Amino acid sequence: MKKSALLYTLALFLGVKTTFAQNQAAATPQSKPIALTGATIHTAAGPVIENGVIVFDKGVITKVGPAGTAYDKTGTETIDVTGKHVFPGLIAPANQLGLVEIEAVRATVDQQEVGAINPHVRALIAYNTDSELIPTVRGNGVLITQVTPVGEIISGMSSIMNLDGWNWEDAVLKKDDGVHLNWVGYFKREFNFETFSSTTKKNDKKEEQIRELAQLFDDATAYAQIKNPNPINVKLEAMKGLFDGTKKLYISADYGKEIIEAVQFAKSKGVKSVVIIGGEESLLAADFLRDNNVPVIVSGTHRLPNSIDDDTDLPYKLPQLLAQKGVTVGLAYIGMHWRTRNLPFLAGTVAGHGMSKDDALKLVTINNAKILGIDKYVGSLEVGKQATLVVSQGDLLDMRSAKVEHAFIQGKKIDLDDKQKRLYKKYSEKYGTK
Structure with a gap:
């Protein structure tokens, strides 16, 4: 009797046209x-x-x-x-697409490793090609992403992925293209999820953290001179490419003085290729960035200016103003990974504030490709x-x-x-x- 009921239930289940997709x-x-x-x-x-x-x-x-x-x-x-x-196909730098599915569900979030300094963490091995968010982004023309870990000081290595594939091995366009450093600033922003507001506080640990960073880069420089290190130090091994130009150092910094300080630090430690990410006040350091051949990936332009003295439209005009100064500029939607689908419209806003449509398109195509080092293939x-x-x-x-x-x-x-x-x-x- 039980067997007959089981077979009937199975047949009924198989016979029903499922509406799930x-x-x-x-x-x-x-x-x-x-x-x-x-x-x-x-x-x-x-x-x-x-x-x-x-x-x-x-x-x-x-x-x-x-x-x-x-x-x-x-x-x-x-x-x-x-x-x-x-x-x-549009290129979206510096985001967590494929690393985060539902922000409120911890089991679907794989964007950060424990600890403050993790240059060896590889974002690509956590990349989820089955993410429900990826098709929604492709539908707006974004076909390539730089999947990037987040963290405290050094969050890890990004990789550049095509938004199609059975697994990360299929999807990867460029493995471990660079190491991401969140510059230690004079101030730090803290976000309160209860009030949905941010506050800016003085960073009392700045000098200590700078010393720690300097020691890390000094150790990495010395380690890079060893032909066959034994044992292998995974953290220092991950940084070797910074000193021969095979990897880029992506530095997240917004304030003008901190941008200059961060670039000077990287150059003093022998880093060959530096990219600024964010750069909200990068216009204040534009001449310095141009002279040092440092490109900027500007964060989302759909925001308010930092200062009440700034032009209300400054965020929209920033890419154009930087380009006029001779700085290589790309554009990204940094922060909300699911909003990456709006990347083309960020460029459209820039086009409405002084930049030509053709040049605005370049911000999210060939410029981003050049900055990420993939312009031989795409862009x-x-x-x-x-x-x-x-x-x-x-x-x-x-x-x-x-x-x-x-x-x-x-x-x-x-x-x-x-x-x-x-x-x-x-x-x-x-x-x-x-």
């Missing part, structure tokens, strides 16, 4: 050449091509040009995208680069007209479905609000 599988490799024709092509490397053609095969761009550009149509899948726009639509690109119905930087219809990562066609779209469809059908 899950994330789509990783895209399959490109099997034949694809040509996109008729669109406006924003290359981020030269003039915009009206009514253009872009062809890619085996994940690599083979042709980019105006209508009539010759290509072998035999076996090529031609997609007519007339009237639409083709952009390079612009040029022959020989990876076919990581999006097709939008309108301007990708304008939330009113942006609607991504196709996305390709290394030539692989990406499924643009996501949980938010499924929920919208589900309840619009229920309540008749299509």
Whole structure:
């Protein structure tokens, strides 16, 4: 009797059409050449091509040009995208996408290691390719992310990931590209989650922490001179690349004086490549940054200025003002990882405050690629680069007209479905609000 009931229940379960959905599988490799024709092509490397053609095969761009550009149509899948726009896939630096799913659920948060100094911590091994947030970000044209740990002083190493793959080994574009340092400032901000407000307090431990940092870098410099260290010190091993240029030192700093102090410290310790992240007051140090060839990844521009004496629109104009000073500028949405999907609209805001649309696009494409050291592969639509690109119905930087219809990562066609779209469809059908 029990056996019959069990079999009946199992049959009933298998026979019921489930309404549950899950994330789509990783895209399959490109099997034949694809040509996109008729669109406006924003290359981020030269003039915009009206009514253009872009062809890619085996994940690599083979042709980019105006209508009539010759290509072998035999076996090529031609997609007519007339009237639409083709952009390079956007690049989002310095965020925790794939490390955090639900901030209030500790089991889904894997962004920080215990301790204040952790240069050896690798963000990529915690990267979750099954995150429900990743498809929502891809739907706005962001196809590459720099997954970055957070922490106290040295949080660890970031890696640059394609937003598609079965696992982190599939998704990784560049492993362990740099070490992240939160500069020890004169003041520190503390956020109160009960009142949802932040306060600024004097950092009484600054001198002690600077001495600790100096000792660490001195030890790392000496360790880097040893050809075959035995035993291996994992912390110092992780820092070796800072002194030969194979890794970058990303320094989070906002205040002008602290930005200068941080760069001078890094240079004095033999660090070859330094990048400032945040840089809210970087305009005060713009000449210094330009002269020392230090790029800035500006944090989200949708904020209030730091000082009541500042122009209200200063955060929106900051990338343009830095660029005018000769500083290489990128743009990121730092803080709320799920808001990374709004990255194109940050660039759109910059375009509305003095910068041209073409240059604003570069902030989140080729400029970010150059700063992260991946511009040989992505960041612009040029022959020989990876076919990581999006097709939008309108301007990708304008939330009113942006609607991504196709996305390709290394030539692989990406499924643009996501949980938010499924929920919208589900309840619009229920309540008749299509």
